[in-house]
Amino acid sequence: MLRLIGIGLSIDMLPLGNLKKILSCDEIVVDSYTSIWFPSAYLLTSLLIQLGKTVVIAPRNYLEGGEVKNLIRRALDKEVCILVTGDPLIATTHSSIITEALVNNVEVEVVPAVSIFNVSISLSCLQVYRFGKIVTVVSPKNGIVYEYPYDVIKMNRLQNLHTLLLLEIDVEKNYYMKPYEAIKILLDIQEKREENIISLKDIAIILGDVLSCRQKIWILTIEEILRMQYEFLYNKLYTIIIPSRKLHPVEEECLNLIRKGKMSYLCAISEEELKKIAQLIYNQ
Amino acid sequence: MLRLIGIGLSIDMLPLGNLKKILSCDEIVVDSYTSIWFPSAYLLTSLLIQLGKTVVIAPRNYLEGGEVKNLIRRALDKEVCILVTGDPLIATTHSSIITEALVNNVEVEVVPAVSIFNVSISLSCLQVYRFGKIVTVVSPKNGIVYEYPYDVIKMNRLQNLHTLLLLEIDVEKNYYMKPYEAIKILLDIQEKREENIISLKDIAIILGDVLSCRQKIWILTIEEILRMQYEFLYNKLYTIIIPSRKLHPVEEECLNLIRKGKMSYLCAISEEELKKIAQLIYNQ
Incomplete structure (x- = not known):
């Protein structure tokens, strides 16, 4: 199965279900070119690597080039995930990857998040x-x-x-x-x-x-x-x-x-907390 | 402080930071009338009560009536949260609560989620x-x-x-x-x-x-x-x-x-898991 998983715009906005799905993947590709994620996509990547996951930080030519065909082929019998900042398919264009997967009989899951x-x-x-x-x-x-x-x-x-x-x-x-x-x-x-x-x-x-x-x-x-x-x-x-x-x-x-500056936004989740939550979900 | 916290559309879409903020509230009001949350807003409410939180499931007349004035008054020196299905201020209209809070010098935080x-x-x-x-x-x-x-x-x-x-x-x-x-x-x-x-x-x-x-x-x-x-x-x-x-x-x-029915969505987080994650965050 190929999962396109939205990771929202920041560590705080990572939805619980999306985190669980990321942790269930055999191979994870992080789209690093359509936008940036706060505090940093590298933080998420390094955490996933610590948990033993295979992670690739993909530049544009990876997801738009021939490499993606191999990725889709592997998704026939493995859980392959592409992590996208925001909500996949909103404002980023990974539709071509989805249709490529369809032609190859690969099941697809689109997992939204905030955009x-x-x-x-x-x-x-x-x-x-x-x-x-x-x-x-x-x-x-x-x-x-x-x-x-x-x-x-x-x-x-x-x-x-x-x-x-x-x-x-x-x-x-x-x-x-x-x-x-x-x-x-x-x-x-x-x-x-x-x-x-x-x-x-x-x-x-x-x-x-x-x-x-x-x-x-x-x-x-x-x-x-x-x-x-x-x-x-x-x-x-x-x-x-x-x-x-x-x-x-x-x-x-x-x-x-x-x-009047009365409307705040306070960030909340630390790297350490994300790690503990991920470990908890992963070890279930 | 008054926080309007989006809880997304389902248990899977609850963002990590939003969950942490909910757990930091002294008093929680769950908007139960603008939409429904999957599997059920009662599940979330009962979990918060188990963790010792004061939770009110609010009908329409609570958040649109005089009760909200008292709520805003209490937000002057307490953390008061209103949980809204989806993204607060998108497709639901709680702007009047925000402006009422401003008139009363209460700081406001709007915490988005998927809509x-x-x-x-x-x-x-x-x-x-x-x-x-x-x-x-x-x-x-x-x-x-x-x-x-x-x-x-x-x-x-x-x-x-x-x-x-x-x-x-x-x-x-x-x-x-x-x-x-x-x-x-x-x-x-x-x-x-x-x-x-x-x-x-x-x-x-x-x-x-x-x-x-x-x-x-x-x-x-x-x-x-x-x-x-x-x-x-x-x-x-x-x-x-x-x-x-x-x-x-x-x-x-x-x-x-x-x-062709090749696009799935699989729900992932169980009530038990949400409870464990909430306890982990709450006990930090």
Whole structure:
């Protein structure tokens, strides 16, 4: 069997059932390139190795290349697991691995966990029913600007909907787009088109390293985001929410809570605790 | 401090950090009316009581009424927790409790977990980027039909986007809308309007009791759903995805995997295991 197991965004968000399933695998591949896991995927890997597991930390070419065919072949008579940060199949694309497994008559299990998708919306205080399409902002490649994210914001704003923006990351190149880079890209497209969908006075919600010990949430104007380069040095992964210009009174009140810094997130599980829990489950 | 702690959709999806936080609370209120938790919220409650915790299973009038003011007052100098199925603030509305806490100078922590929102999308094999607005289908109240869900599907289809439909539930009245009821409501609205947004030959994805031991996923035509009353007796909670008529080849291939029944979900954590893990964390 091939299991695609979500590990959430951090040690705290690892679901009990997912941990048990990881421990039942004969061979474990950790997807190390679609995102990062807090405090570190290496911590989880080293713990699994200590428990006697066979673990491979896979770069992109492993899971997108020929290596994956061998992996699927081994899944015919072994428990092979691929660990994915967040919720597998949400915002990462391992569907091709699944279909490859099907062609080879391998049973597949998809094991969800929290995703940046639901967590960003939940922590923003905005109502899930008022979100439109989500989109990822990517930096220009070979001089070509990918304008689609701007179109999505425009489409959502015209329908009075919020937009969740994921920002490009490239773990292997150690590139994590900063909020001001994303905003700059969007404003450049807007300027070229001579439109006014996003104004400098509009607010945006920025979420940094959610569900880690460093989690931080800001409510800023577009103008402030462009100026804030120092503040964004501390966190690594960001998402931005461009809210609809019309907020529901409950949303407005809840955003005030974030503004006043009354909304915390405290990380809880230590490496030592994870180890003890894993040992307990493993020795059952 | 007031903590709103997500408990996911099932025992398997309880995140490690959330369990630790629950165990640190002086007083625990379990929201028992916004959804159900598998195998049962009573199992979790009884376990917490065995560990010496003060637990209240709250009906709707508790968390929406005057009782909540007292609760917030106690959160000024105690750790008060509200446990919510899924991800708090996603698809449930406890924002008013948060703003009430703010007015009273109580610190708030929102602790996410998996939500029906990300899980339905992840398990459907469809791409998150191709989803539009989500919406809940509710049954007519006093003869008044709430037509908005139909409008959302129409708007999404015209933009080539998928729609996630949550179905009305009323835990206190033991009412859980069945897929054929939801489809019937939508087709009646369509008929009245003399439109043709949803045809009987269109497919829909139905997810039943996701992340429980009974999880089941169907890919059916609208016509088949209307006829299937027996098949929907077994599960309690359903969501429906009305996909865009144009599917991406990868989505199409992945749906075939579900059709062929090659995609499983196996529940893993027993009550006994949860108890042992909780004791281990609690006794640290």
